Amino acid sequence: MSEQTIKDFRVRIDSLDDRVLELISERAFCAQEVARAKIASVATGEVPIFYRPEREIQVLKRMIKRNKGPLSNEEIVWLFREIMSSCLALEQPLKVAYLGSEGNFTQLAAMKYFGHAVISKPIAAIDELFCDVVAGVVKFGVVPISNSTEELVDHMLDSFFERNMVICGEVDLRIQHHLLVCGNTKTNRTTSVYSHTQSLVQCSKWLYANYPNVERVTWSSDAEAAKLAQSNEWNSASITGDMVESPYRLTSMVEKIEDLQDNFTRFLIIGSEEIPPTGDDKTSIIVSMSNRPEALYKLLVPFYEHRIDLTRIEVRLARSSKSTYMFFVDFIGHCRDSLVKDVLEQVSHEALTFKILGSYPKAVL
Structure with missing residues (x-):
């Protein structure tokens, strides 16, 4: 391809970028008009409903049907999810709670479902999360319910049975585990690996094959395990997901070490409507x-x-x-x-x- 041809394509791409920006801005203005119409239509004292999960799902499925490539359906869904998330934030920022610590898979599931423009809140205890949803402190909660390699989360059943909650949606998240270390970790002298019990189980064959003599230390969550590995950085590592790398300043030593590549966890979106x-x-x-x-x-x-x-x-x-x-x-x-x-x-x-x-x-x- 000649330099002139490349230059022509770049000019065309710049023009397309301008059109994309114009259309996204137009969509955002429309979202603001919808918000004003909703506010005007409700009775005095009532709260308008800005976020409709069923509407967003319909939009995403329509985009999948219309997608002709070369971008994959996953990439198209991600792009439109983020556009809708940002437009919704112009109407009213959505508050969402997720179970566990910052950087865990439940937060990743929340971002996959709601986009990154929401206000997300980590909550350690399931009872506290349910109470916040019931009280209206947050609009929705995100909780793990089952894994393709393991059984249903038992204590979650009790919470659903005892509380007046409504399941509003579901997220299937592919779980990929990485061996993460700090910058000063002596990787050839690693003596301990920290992680959640389920993560250690899901990576047990890889650990036996590659680190048979390393102590496996179970922790309350992958994110908390990353903190611990960071504090004991000279001889320890952690098994966690993608989101943990940034907040805890960890780097990936080995990626995708889960024993089963087809490893998915199902998360539920809970609300009150x-x-x-x-x-x-x-x-x-x-x-x-x-x-x-x-x-x-x-x-x-x-x-x-x-x-x-x-x-x-x-x-x-x-x-x-x-x-x-x-x-x-x-x-x-x-x-x-x-x-x-x-x-x-x-x-x-x-x-x-x-x-x-x-x-x-x-x-x-």
């Missing part, structure tokens, strides 16, 4: 059943008869009684759908206790 149907939704319920031989059969038959697709079932003993089982069930459909209503009515008749946790748009990518 029900989400309208989008046409591509999922519903979560909690059901408790007596410990009888036909209990699981009684639970599943209505879904089979109405051809409702189940996507996940988790079971555990109820804390209150060893003769009662609790089922966490995900299935395709919205609780306002007529078929789903019929199924839920049948299930509720057979259950000891029954609770709809929420209907929400399925995860985008």
